[in-house]
Amino acid sequence: MNIINFTPIESFTGGVFIGLAVAVLFLLRGNFAGISGIYYNLITFKKSGFLWRLFFIIGLIIGPIILKLFNYQDLGFEIPHTNILLIIIGGLLVGYGTQLGSGCTSGHGICGIGRLSFRSIAATFTFILTGIITVLLLRFLGFINL
Amino acid sequence: MKNIAIPIFVGILFGIGLTISGMTNPSKVIGFLNIFGKWDPSLIFVMGGAILISLPTFLILQKKISYPFFNKEDGFQKISFKNIDSSLLIGSGLFGIGWGMVGFCPGPSIASLSMLNENALIFFVSMSLGMLIKKLLN
Numbered sequence: 001m002n003i004i005n006f007t008p009i010e011s012f013t014g015g016v017f018i019g020l021a022v023a024v025l026f027l028l029r030g031n032f033a034g035i036s037g038i039y040y041n042l043i044t045f046k047k048s049g050f051l052w053r054l055f056f057i058i059g060l061i062i063g064p065i066i067l068k069l070f071n072y073q074d075l076g077f078e079i080p081h082t083n084i085l086l087i088i089i090g091g092l093l094v095g096y097g098t099q100l101g102s103g104c105t106s107g108h109g110i111c112g113i114g115r116l117s118f119r120s121i122a123a124t125f126t127f128i129l130t131g132i133i134t135v136l137l138l139r140f141l142g143f144i145n146l
Numbered sequence: 147m148k149n150i151a152i153p154i155f156v157g158i159l160f161g162i163g164l165t166i167s168g169m170t171n172p173s174k175v176i177g178f179l180n181i182f183g184k185w186d187p188s189l190i191f192v193m194g195g196a197i198l199i200s201l202p203t204f205l206i207l208q209k210k211i212s213y214p215f216f217n218k219e220d221g222f223q224k225i226s227f228k229n230i231d232s233s234l235l236i237g238s239g240l241f242g243i244g245w246g247m248v249g250f251c252p253g254p255s256i257a258s259l260s261m262l263n264e265n266a267l268i269f270f271v272s273m274s275l276g277m278l279i280k281k282l283l284n
Contacts, residue, residue, distance in 0.1 A: 002183070002185065003185055004185070005186045007168055007188045010167065010168060011191040012191040012192070013166055014164065014166035014169065014192055015167055015191060015197075015198075016195040016196070017159055018164065019196035019203075020199055021156045021163060022160075022199065022203065023200060024155070026203055026204070027208075027211070031223050035160075035252045035256065036252040039256060043277065043278065055150050055153040055154040056153035056154070059153060059154040060256050060257050061161065062158050062161065063164070063165065063257060064162070064165045064170065072165075075166075075167075077263065079173070080173050080176050080249065082265060084265070086248065087247075087268050091255075091268070091269040092275060093240045093243050093247070094241055094244035094245060094251060096240060096280050097238065097242070099280035100280060101233065101234050101236070101237025102227060103238075104252045105251040105252075105253065106160075106251075106252075111204075113197055114204045115205070116205070118230060119227060123238040126234075128242065131246035132181055132246070133246070134242065134245075134247055135180050138246070139180070139183060144176065146180050
């Protein structure tokens with residue numbers, strides 16, 4: 001096995017921050033921090049809870065800006081290809097799929113697995129599996145070179 | 147408190163966590179999914195660190211308090227779904243395909259908006275459209 005770019009300390013630390021965010025929102029306000037659901041209810045103007053969802057999303061955008069103000073050196077930003085069609089189709093699938101499947105990496109992967117929900121464990125297993133197959137196919141077809 | 151201060155604080159914490167962990171770098175996510183090639187296992191540590199906190203929160207702390215500290219009126223959010231059904235598996239499967247194609251899931255896509263990167267913005271708009279299409283088809 002060929003391991004590259006491994007950043008266990010940064011990734012674990014970031015993970016703890018994410019876990020704390022999930023814990024604080026739940027213990028103080030009672031909500032699950034499933035981002036696809038929060039964002040979906042915001043852009044479809046679901047009446048009850050509009051305000052807290054808006055401020056959560058604003059905070060999500062501000063967080064990285066605050067890190068930048070402190071000159072924090074993050075782990076970079078790069079999409080491994082610049083194929084616009086792949087980016088558009090990928091975006092549509094992420095948007096549609098997370099709503100059909102009632103959750104994304106945060107809702108199923110962190111909140112759901114944290115509750116030991118069988119649904120979320122099945123969902124997480126499924127999206128990691130199809131993600132692995134997709135990356136394998138993209139490599140095979142020459143879209144990415146990893 | 148419950149509608150502005152808590153959610154904006156939690157959002158900031160979440161956005162900082164996504165950035166520090168490397169989840170906002172699509173290359174790292176695709177590197178994690180690339181288990182048959184040059185593999186970047188870091189994402190396991192992101193999930194591990196997060197679940198280390200979320201699991202005792204839901205399984206232990208929730209049982210010790212009867213309602214959320216600043217939201218007694220609404221109480222803890224309840225999950226109505228129970229069974230593993232085809233929508234869950236097909237939706238998650240499609241999400242995984244999109245995730246593998248670009249390396250973005252919803253949280254990092256939103257947290258990356260301040261980068262003002264053209265391709266990241268195109269992804270964000272497409273993702274939002276995908277959600278609205280689901281709403282229209284309902």
